[in-house]
Amino acid sequence: MIIPETLLKTERPVMLILLTGAAGFLGSHLCDRLLKEGHQVIGLDNFVTGDPANLKHLEGNPNFRLMEQDVSAFIQVDEPLDYILHFASPASPNPASPLGYPNLPIQTLKAGALGTYNSLGLAKAHKARFLLASTSEVYGDPTVHPQSEDYWGNCDPIGPRSVYDEAKRFAEALTMAYHNVHGVRTHIVRIFNTFGPRMRLDDGRVVPNFIQQALRGEPLTIYGTGEQTRSFCYVSDLIEGIYRLMMTDEHLPVNIGNPIETSIKDFALTINELCQNPSGISTIFTDTLGDDPQRRQPDITRARNILGWEPQVEMRDGLNLTIDYMRQKLGLPTRQV
Numbered sequence: 001m002i003i004p005e006t007l008l009k010t011e012r013p014v015m016l017i018l019l020t021g022a023a024g025f026l027g028s029h030l031c032d033r034l035l036k037e038g039h040q041v042i043g044l045d046n047f048v049t050g051d052p053a054n055l056k057h058l059e060g061n062p063n064f065r066l067m068e069q070d071v072s073a074f075i076q077v078d079e080p081l082d083y084i085l086h087f088a089s090p091a092s093p094n095p096a097s098p099l100g101y102p103n104l105p106i107q108t109l110k111a112g113a114l115g116t117y118n119s120l121g122l123a124k125a126h127k128a129r130f131l132l133a134s135t136s137e138v139y140g141d142p143t144v145h146p147q148s149e150d151y152w153g154n155c156d157p158i159g160p161r162s163v164y165d166e167a168k169r170f171a172e173a174l175t176m177a178y179h180n181v182h183g184v185r186t187h188i189v190r191i192f193n194t195f196g197p198r199m200r201l202d203d204g205r206v207v208p209n210f211i212q213q214a215l216r217g218e219p220l221t222i223y224g225t226g227e228q229t230r231s232f233c234y235v236s237d238l239i240e241g242i243y244r245l246m247m248t249d250e251h252l253p254v255n256i257g258n259p260i261e262t263s264i265k266d267f268a269l270t271i272n273e274l275c276q277n278p279s280g281i282s283t284i285f286t287d288t289l290g291d292d293p294q295r296r297q298p299d300i301t302r303a304r305n306i307l308g309w310e311p312q313v314e315m316r317d318g319l320n321l322t323i324d325y326m327r328q329k330l331g332l333p334t335r336q337v
């Protein structure tokens with residue numbers, strides 16, 4: 001894929017970038033990409049859900065330094081920042097998850113609201129550019145399909161997922177306000193379901209749940225009928241899209257995700273096949289499934305047109321890489337392919 005030349009122009013070839021949520025799944029991959037492009041990165045994280053292991057390989061890298069801090073407290077950086085990327089947030093809660101992943105409703109709201117406010121204030125003070133990691137969850141349980149950026153969403157403001165959805169919707173509104181009122185050069189990426197190495201094993205999401213169950217030879221737990229759909233993007237594709245967006249002047253939201261839609265049931269069958277798990281699936285119905293979005297698929301027309309971007313990695317290839325990662329994390333022997 002060739003990046004249009006206009007997208008590669010930046011004010012300074014080497015930027016000093018503050019990335020919040022640097023130890024998270026997406027943050028750590030983005031860190032790697034920014035460093036690979038020759039930039040200098042300050043990674044901010046309070047390790048509530050971020051994992052120091054995701055940044056371990058950067059120890060001793062002179063272009064990277066860690067700032068251990070909660071993004072919802074005032075952020076002080078003295079050197080002139082060129083760019084701020086706000087990725088800090090606990091992952092969206094899965095109300096049906098029986099795994100006991102710490103549900104962090106107030107931290108989630110604070111990261112989306114106060115964290116965005118602090119990061120934007122810093123961007124304004126430094127005359128730095130700003131990119132917000134938003135989410136397909138702003139579309140809630142969508143009534144239009146696929147979801148394009150001009151769809152307003154269908155969200156329950158007090159439902160179990162609302163702490164994430166509403167925090168991100170507020171974050172988008174605040175980002176637009178700083179753009180319109182203060183002239184901050186802002187960007188908003190709406191991230192759809194993404195998977196890959198460095199996902200938390202215990203966050204209750206479908207990819208780590210299914211892979212771990214398959215590796216243990218257990219039936220995969222499908223919540224509800226399994227007819228609900230998601231569209232899964234491999235992490236390297238997502239990072240490519242975000243990097244391209246960073247380099248544009250586009251301030252309106254852009255969906256980044258894989259438009260290939262799959263039912264959760266088919267997804268489970270694929271993982272069982274790749275892990276050679278003979279135990280099949282089991283179905284779990286609980287009364288907390290009510291707000292589970294039934295269909296989700298990004299319309300990526302804007303990303304195609306503005307960024308010249310579309311996903312390259314086949315789901316099965318991405319899953320194999322993720323399975324290998326999870327085997328290694330679980331201390332299982334490497335697969336012989």
Ligand code: UDP
Nearest residue numbers: 092094205206207209221222223228264292
């Ligand atoms: N899901 C499932 N079994 C699991 C975990 C999740 O069937 O063990 C379903 C969940 O109900 C949802 C989909 O998989 O329909 C994706 O869930 P996830 O939490 O990964 O992401 P999100 O709902 O935020 O898109």
